[in-house]
Amino acid sequence: MIEVTGVSKWYQQFQVLKDCSLTIKSGEVIVICGPSGSGKSTLIKCMNGLEPFQQGEIKVGDVSVGAKGTDLPKLRSRIGMVFQNFELFPHMTVRKNITLPQVKILGRSKDESDARTIKLLERMGLPSQADKFPAQLSGGQQQRVAIARALAMDPVAMLFDEPTSALDPEMINEVLDVMVALAQDGMTMAVVTHEMGFARRVANRVVFMDQGSIVEDAPKEAFFGTPRSERAQLFLSKILQH
Amino acid sequence: MSGFDWNVILNNRGLLLQGLAVSFQLTLVAIAGGMALGTVLAMCRLSRFRPLAIAAGSYVNFLRSLPLILVIFWFYILTPQIVGHPIDAYSSVLIAFTLFEAAYYCEIIRAGIASVKAGQVNAGLALGFGQFHVMRYVVLPQAFRNMLPVLLTQAIIMFQDTSIVYVVGVRDFLTAADVVANSNNRPVELYSVVAVTFLVICFTASRLVGRLQRKYAL
Numbered sequence: 001m002i003e004v005t006g007v008s009k010w011y012q013q014f015q016v017l018k019d020c021s022l023t024i025k026s027g028e029v030i031v032i033c034g035p036s037g038s039g040k041s042t043l044i045k046c047m048n049g050l051e052p053f054q055q056g057e058i059k060v061g062d063v064s065v066g067a068k069g070t071d072l073p074k075l076r077s078r079i080g081m082v083f084q085n086f087e088l089f090p091h092m093t094v095r096k097n098i099t100l101p102q103v104k105i106l107g108r109s110k111d112e113s114d115a116r117t118i119k120l121l122e123r124m125g126l127p128s129q130a131d132k133f134p135a136q137l138s139g140g141q142q143q144r145v146a147i148a149r150a151l152a153m154d155p156v157a158m159l160f161d162e163p164t165s166a167l168d169p170e171m172i173n174e175v176l177d178v179m180v181a182l183a184q185d186g187m188t189m190a191v192v193t194h195e196m197g198f199a200r201r202v203a204n205r206v207v208f209m210d211q212g213s214i215v216e217d218a219p220k221e222a223f224f225g226t227p228r229s230e231r232a233q234l235f236l237s238k239i240l241q242h
Numbered sequence: 243m244s245g246f247d248w249n250v251i252l253n254n255r256g257l258l259l260q261g262l263a264v265s266f267q268l269t270l271v272a273i274a275g276g277m278a279l280g281t282v283l284a285m286c287r288l289s290r291f292r293p294l295a296i297a298a299g300s301y302v303n304f305l306r307s308l309p310l311i312l313v314i315f316w317f318y319i320l321t322p323q324i325v326g327h328p329i330d331a332y333s334s335v336l337i338a339f340t341l342f343e344a345a346y347y348c349e350i351i352r353a354g355i356a357s358v359k360a361g362q363v364n365a366g367l368a369l370g371f372g373q374f375h376v377m378r379y380v381v382l383p384q385a386f387r388n389m390l391p392v393l394l395t396q397a398i399i400m401f402q403d404t405s406i407v408y409v410v411g412v413r414d415f416l417t418a419a420d421v422v423a424n425s426n427n428r429p430v431e432l433y434s435v436v437a438v439t440f441l442v443i444c445f446t447a448s449r450l451v452g453r454l455q456r457k458y459a460l
Binding site: 045048050072073074076077078079080081083085087088089090091100101104105149150153 | 364368372384
């Protein structure tokens with residue numbers, strides 16, 4: 001589904017991604033973790049072309065993301081993305097946030113889009129919030145609306161960039177529950193997160209990054225059992241000690 | 243001084259109201275034209291195509307360095323030479339105001355666009371919107387909300403500035419009052435009425451700005 005081969009990226013002299021390779025098969029859930037500044041967010045943003053990269057190749061299906069002439073908007077409309085800060089459009093109601101992209105990008109009718117929106121909001125446990133503005137919702141609710149907005153495009157895969165990092169602790173689970181359900185429904189997912197409980201529950205593989213390199217890419221049992229690299233062991237001992 | 247004669251105002255109200263209408267018309271056309279052109283200029287300034295950004299930037303910096311009255315004189319004298327036939331003073335000040343205001347609106351709009359966080363652009367792009375649609379549906383609506391107070395304040399300043407057209411003889415509110423004042427020898431009454439009218443309109447408008455701001459704040 002998503003195939004990253006030898007990707008490197010530089011900001012001027014500084015190399016943020018070093019020869020990263022990673023394969024996500026259809027229906028797989030990959031958790032990407034690592035210390036801050038390790039390049040995990042940058043890598044995931046390369047997958048839908050939000051960040052350009054200078055070397056290597058990323059393929060989504062049979063479309064090459066970095067190639068000249070690739071219809072990026074079309075490609076992106078097939079990959080959902082959820083951001084750390086939700087990024088709902090603050091000047092639109094929840095309903096419009098989810099409906100507008102369906103109408104303008106997919107060319108769906110207003111009625112069909114609206115029906116889809118309501119259905120998704122129900123699935124997210126937010127049936128009565130459609131006509132509120134994002135600022136009237138809690139962080140956890142906003143993030144679930146953001147997930148609904150991404151799902152409304154019927155994506156073939158979903159990218160999550162630290163979806164719970166900006167949330168108060170009591171709201172983290174309501175978002176993770178939705179993501180677990182999504183994973184169990186067979187959605188292809190790449191999730192940048194420090195939520196190791198989530199990784200244990202639904203991840204197929206855990207990818208550990210450090211200083212721009214993929215240090216470890218292992219099935220979750222192996223990763224949580226005995227990470228091969230020292231850096232991953234150190235990282236795990238730091239975030240799992242409490 | 244033999245007391246004040248306020249009848250002169252009532253007797254000439256037609257002329258004065260016409261002048262006020264001209265001031266309003268000038269303001270509205272210059273705001274509409276200035277904002278439209280200003281938006282285009284702002285897009286050009288933010289464009290990644292360097293020549294376009296430099297051209298728009300030069301235009302803005304050039305016009306903002308000139309006194310308004312000079313720009314009005316220039317267009318009054320220059321436009322007939324360019325179009326090849328004389329044009330009325332009113333049209334020339336309309337053009338001058340629009341082009342002059344556009345430079346200021348460009349900067350306001352540019353700041354407004356810059357006030358929208360990069361994450362919002364990324365969210366729009368990630369959904370599959372193209373650059374143009376991200377601008378239209380995501381960035382500009384938020385930018386205009388953020389800059390609403392400054393835009394309206396600029397409109398109020400603009401309304402006050404219209405009185406400058408006096409210099410080329412366009413019959414705005416101040417010029418009309420001046421004509422009446424001279425022909426009746428009643429400058430104090432007339433200039434007082436002009437001052438109070440400007441005060442009431444501008445004060446009311448700025449109160450309105452405050453209310454709009456609270457209503458549309460994001």
